[in-house]
């Protein structure tokens with residue numbers, strides 16, 4: 001499997017800005033995902049994702065300088081992400097990847113990373129209430 005940290009050197013910054021622009025163009029019209037994004041203007045979110053991906057795929061660490069450690073699972077806890085949101089997110093990312101002309105091994109490595117990362121960020125179980133009662137905290141019987 002191709003080492004993801006070699007990908008930025010091949011593609012350059014511009015590809016990641018193009019990728020995230022295409023991705024957020026899709027998100028901006030998505031009725032499931034758009035309400036999750038707190039800011040009216042998605043440019044800030046686009047730029048944060050671009051800088052993060054540039055860093056992840058082996059480029060400059062500007063994301064870390066601006067935002068610190070990514071802690072992506074923690075940062076996504078504020079947003080309800082179930083299987084439907086993950087699949088919608090991945091659908092926009094795959095469509096955005098289609099706009100880049102990627103070598104097959106690069107595409108495969110990027111697909112694999114996004115699938116794993118998106119599944120890791122799922123924080124809501126299907127069919128469960130949004131907030132479960134805290135484990136171990138029981139309410140006394142009413143009788």
Ligand code: HEM
Pocket residue numbers: 033036037038039044045048049052067072075076079081085086089090114117118119121122
């Ligand atoms: C699974 C579906 C996902 C949903 C619904 C989702 C949603 C969001 C939302 C609502 C934000 C806040 C936007 C903002 O920064 O203003 C955000 C931030 C972010 N997301 Fe996601 N996301 C998902 C998956 C991913 C994945 C797979 C990655 C990485 C590969 C990622 C990387 C980021 C980054 C880097 C930020 C900015 C973090 C920061 O510095 O504050 N997200 N995401």
